[in-house]
Amino acid sequence: NAADIGVTGMAVMGSNLARNLARNGFKVAIHNRSVGKTEKVIDSYGDEGEFFPSESTADFVASLQKPRVAIIMVKAGGPTDAVIDELAEHMEEGDIIVDAGNALFSDTRRREAALREKGLHFVGTGVSGGEEGALNGPSIMPGGTKESYDRLGPMFEKISAHVDGVPCCTHVGADGAGHFVKMVHNGIEYADMQVISEAYDLMSKALGKPASEIGDVFAEWNKGDLESFLIEITAEVLHHTDATSGKAFVDVILDQAAQKGTGAWTVQTALSLGVPVTGIAEATFARSVSGSVPQREAGRAVLPAETQDLAVLDEASFIDDLQKALYAAKLVSYSQGFDEISAGAQEYGWDIDLGAMARIWRGGCIIRAKFLNRITEAYERNATLPLLLADEYFTAEITKCIPAWRRVVAFAAANGIPVPVFSSTLSYYDAVRAERLPAALVQAQRDFFGAHTYKRVDGEGTFHVEWSEDRRETNQDA
Ligand code: NDP
Secondary structure: OOEOEEEEOOOHHHHHHHHHHHHOOOOEEEEOOOHHHHHHHHHHHHHHOOEEEOOOHHHHHHOEOOOOEEEEOOOOOHHHHHHHHHHHHHOOOOOEEEEOOOOOHHHHHHHHHHHHHOOOEEEEEEEEOHHHHHHHOOEEEEOOOHHHHHHHHHHHHHHOOEEOOEEOEOOOOOOOHHHHHHHHHHHHHHHHHHHHHHHHHHHHHHHOOOHHHHHHHHHHHOOOOOOEHHHHHHHHHHHOEOOOOOOEHHHHOOOOOOOOOHHHHHHHHHHHHOOOOHHHHHHHHHHHHHOOHHHHHHHHHHOOOOOOOOOOOOHHHHHHHHHHHHHHHHHHHHHHHHHHHHHHHHHHOOOOOHHHHHHHOOOOOOOOEOOHHHHHHHHHHOOOOOOHHHOHHHHHHHHHHHHHHHHHHHHHHHHOOOOHHHHHHHHHHHHHOOOOOOHHHHHHHHHHHHOOOEEEOOEEEEEEEOOOOOOOEEEOOO
């Protein structure tokens, strides 16, 4: 009588994942470095299913059915490495170690390569949905070998969220692909959250609306194209009253947004791959701006607004514009995020089905949204779509939003309200559709001071101008 699967790390995520597995009929071995947490799970939830608690790693591994599957759910970084080493010591060829924490995909690639040497499968798995998702059905993004997925897939698909009967779990791709996709998912989440707060800010500052009324607007938006978990919880947060002060909850929160690093990873990775994820980058920097306390104090003390106040003539059409601008900015953020996944897949040799990624994000995860179906359909129409926005459906959708989007960005600029995601996504939109970009001048400057060469619009070859001599053009390929 052995366990089907084991989970080590009985903090909130690991214990919830173990309970989810047990509730779904799997026999689950559980373990935690300090024994108390394991005991607590048994005391509080032992009757939810069949648990096999162990105090030591050796006993934990011994309690697993072969080929063994052990999920690690501990603090990312050093602790994960320590637990991997301990598990590997007791495991045998063909066994599977799953890291379901939030690891950086390059760490996962390193760990996978090291364990492969020992004949073990290492599966970096993205898990989204927070504690609630882990317990009731998360979106699961496993990387690793196909062979390991044959063993893991049926269990993971069973405990994942389901939308229209379809599990929010699929094999993403080899080695670090799962953690890569989870990373980009989190980056998109940053952009979604920021652009929602920009819409809130405009309603608050330009319309002077109290939080609860803005909450009503979000609740209304949640019935249309924008229907999503983040819009839904935004409405709830805005309707919430602080128990201590009796004021709107959002109004008593210090305006500094923290971050745990996955947004920054998405942006750093995008920079090294050369993918312009401008919406995600601005959203990540917006959190940094909010936390730049001395700079904000200094700025607030002396910097004038010099606004050119535009009045809101019609509140209903202003709100309608915001809804459209929000949808457009969101489409750009997702399009950029999918570009990053596709660039990562190319760089690391992963065969990632982009449409399937949108499908497994429809439920369980933080960015779950109605419109993800449309992304899946777009990639079904064309699996190698170079730009999500260029899919016929999305082109038609964004076209309907453009005038409103421009009005929102212009209004915000004139009235001195920062809208980094609304405006950077619009700039990207205008850049990606432009016939010609001023990059020509940048390249000419590069050639001037650094002899970095250039190509011509009217012929093949690589050229350089002898700027400090007679300014003659030389063909570098000749
Ligand atoms: P924590 O990240 O707070 O980690 C606590 C757990 O790690 C405890 O079980 C602790 O054991 C264990 N641990 C810490 N250091 C070591 C070590 N050196 N050796 C062995 N065990 C160690 O737990 P969470 O449940 O919040 O998160 C677990 C993972 O899930 C993290 O990687 C996190 O990033 C990720 N996560 C994902 C979320 C999501 O939405 N997908 C949300 C939250 C987290 P002990 O009790 O002995 O101290």
